[in-house]
Amino acid sequence: MFSTLRVLVQIAFRNLFASRLKTAIVGGIVFFGALLVTVGGSLLGSVTGGMARSITGTLAGDVQVYGASSKDDLAIFGGFGDQNLAQIDSFETLKAVVEKVPNVARVVPMGISGALVTSGNTIDLVLEKLRNAVRKETQGDRSPALLAEIEAQKEHVRQMVQVLEGEQKNLVALVDATKLTQEDRDNAMALARAASPQFWADFDRDPLNALEFLENKIAPQSTDADMLMLRYVGTDLSAFGRSFDRFRIVDGKPVPPGKRGFLFAKYFYEDRIKLRTARRLDKIREALSVKGQTIASDPDLQRMVHENERQTREILLQLDPTSTRNMTKLLRDELGSKETDLGRLLASFFAMDDASFERRYHFFYDRLAPMLELYRIRVGDTLTIKAFTKTGYSRSINLKVYGTFEFQGLEKSPLAGSVNLMDLVSFRDLYGFLTPDNQKEVARIEQAAGERAIDRAHADDELFGGDSKADAAQAPPAPPPMPKEAMPAVSAPLEKLHRDDRAARDYDPAELEKGVVLDAAVVLRDHSKVDQAIRDIGAATKRAGLDVKAVSWQDAAGIIGKLVMTFRLVLYLAFLVIFLVALVIINNALVMATLERVREIGTLRAVGAQKTFVLGMLVVEAATLGGVFGGLGAGVGALVVALLGAQGIPATSDVMNFFFSGPRLYPSLAPATVALAIAIVLVVATLSSFYPAWLAMRVSPREAMASDE
């Protein structure tokens, strides 16, 4: 048997180049097939690895533990909207159990949620400043500085009114007068009144009344207020920083232990908080300098330039009269223009092309930006986050923005940069965790609804209060005393006071450990043994009687995690189709080659080769062809991967940064992939030789004889 095989292989090798056509077709297909599998497999492996690093190194950790009775699956990078997760009542207990599992390095408490944040429009902000100054004045402050400030703010508001009125007039000019709604007419009338000299002459007589008019009738007309969808993770911020070594603070400073605070993801901060005009300039500059695109040829860049030309209001509204004059002069000089309207000057300034861009970009940042607020929310500001709690009531909290952070290598990834951070205690407040007692109380209150006059908006506070029962029960070092909201209906100012007080309140770091969490990120010592760790953690928590489940980072990452699977599936499907086609083509080529060899096969049969020998010969020949060219293809593929690995594949879009886990992907060769590539082409080549081999087997030895019959 063995000697037959040896003879077969010997003859197969000798016949390797018997038919050039066969060799060209079969060899070519097999070569490229093996190349494809090697390169594709290695790239996929590297992307999977890159994503694994992106996901495990940023938020997820290697393993996520969350409530087993959760209605939804945990999806850390998943879509917006809250997932319905069962809470884990005591992180401390969970941590103690999980930390005992041998491979576990760290356990970080977490909760993931989202909220809408209204950043407030520019007019609101200026009016608030004006109101504060006026209030001081009415309280008796008559200092020249304050009076000057009031005048400056008034001028700024007048200017804003002018900007809005100009827009209103444009609108009226554009739209058929009959199509204007009553609201449009009311708005126009309010603007006319606010723009009139009479209004401002009367302002000082009754400033509070005038302010109310401006706040109610004018401010809403400026639609630059933005609802921000804020996705955030509440965690033990110090433990988070220690556990995810890619984490680093960019602006500002970390939230000190025991302090409540908020950290913006740098990407989110730049993308959503920054002055849009400036953000677009940044993007254009990156496209020009890094990606080598040109405004002239790229429609996307042209769109951004046009948007900058048209959307100057965001800048105009920010400027008080002095700044307006200064900016007008700067731009007139820069542009050599006699134009006096700042809006038009800005529009022509932002009409940049490839030649003027670099100069104007620097001019914007060096000369114009100092007069502007580049970020709607600055580091050091207080952010009001309003969220709906699990009981369905809204809850708001003021948090100081301590800074921004990013994950090293993923600076440009929107996915890694979409999730912001806050301290866990504030997260718990916003999320409205329920203890069993609370749950009973909710039921009781709901039953008694109507009997007690509870302002729905504050029912949550009724339930939990500033120092809710949950807090009181679980945080022994009692927080500083809070004004207990005993009043059935809390007035707005009081609620604001309550918010501010909450923001100022510190907490004992131990509180982090004791309380409720939604999930916990587990960082392993050996990242390759995730499955084992999941089994161990599952077993340990089960023994401890905890109602939790452990899932891998892939499962926890939601859609993103499933993307890895999808990539794999798509690639394998593509391979399957390609190789099915290859099978057919190779089969055809081998049938043709066999028909050309009928006389040779007949001769072999005549001189004493058995049918099985002929069958084996053809199969071994095809397999040899597959092996030789498959090996070559895999070799060249390995070379390509090595080359790519040395050069790196640049991430051409921001999203790709996440998949590549950095600006470039350096693919590395997986030996298993090479083996797989060769194995696949061997199988395909062998399978496709079965039919032609069967045909060859049936060739009669008579074919060898020159037939003169």
Add this chain to the structure above:
Amino acid sequence: MSAIVSVRGAVKEYALGAVKVQALRGVDLEVGEGEFLSIAGPSGSGKTTLLNLIGCVDTATSGVVQVAGKDTASLSERQLTELRLNTIGFIFQSFNLVSVLSVLQNVELPLLLQRRFSGKERHDRVLDLLGRVGLADHAKHRPSELSGGQRQRVAIARALVTRPQIVLADEPTANLDSVTGENILALMRELNRTERTTFIFSTHDAKVMAHASAVVRIADGRVLGREAPAAAQAEGH
């Protein structure tokens, strides 16, 4: 002189569409060991069919064909193949060398199939035979690099390398010019004498027949008679 091939009343019918064609209509033939027998006849007379039966690449519709003492009708396909491999050597009209194999590899092929000999033994035997057909210097050549006569010498070497009892040659000189044909016949005759191998070859060329020890004339699927050619008689056979 005992018979190594014995054909009695062999009939071979082919179905040619709906029509049955009788290629052999009852042939009797005895071939003694060591003969150098020529089967002569015009095209379509049944020469090749008869050789196919003797060469065990085909079976008779009726009648008996005994080769080396074995009734071919009683043998399985596998056993017939074994018989061809070990007992019969073939020389074809168009040489039928495997083009991708070298001269040495072509000659070695039957030995590889026999799986009886080591590489060294095979090599020695192949070179020995190539020496005898005068191609010792051409062992590494490809068939395409050889002339027609040289190719047929390679085929002769391949037919004899297993030391078969019978060598069958179907029109071995038909594709060669007359001088080369003469030389090939002379070589076959010489090997017939030195190796004591029985040669049966078909031809319709009178000059070729002249080399034979006996000529069996065949026409329309029947044996007309057996005669000793003049040349053979002159040699005193």
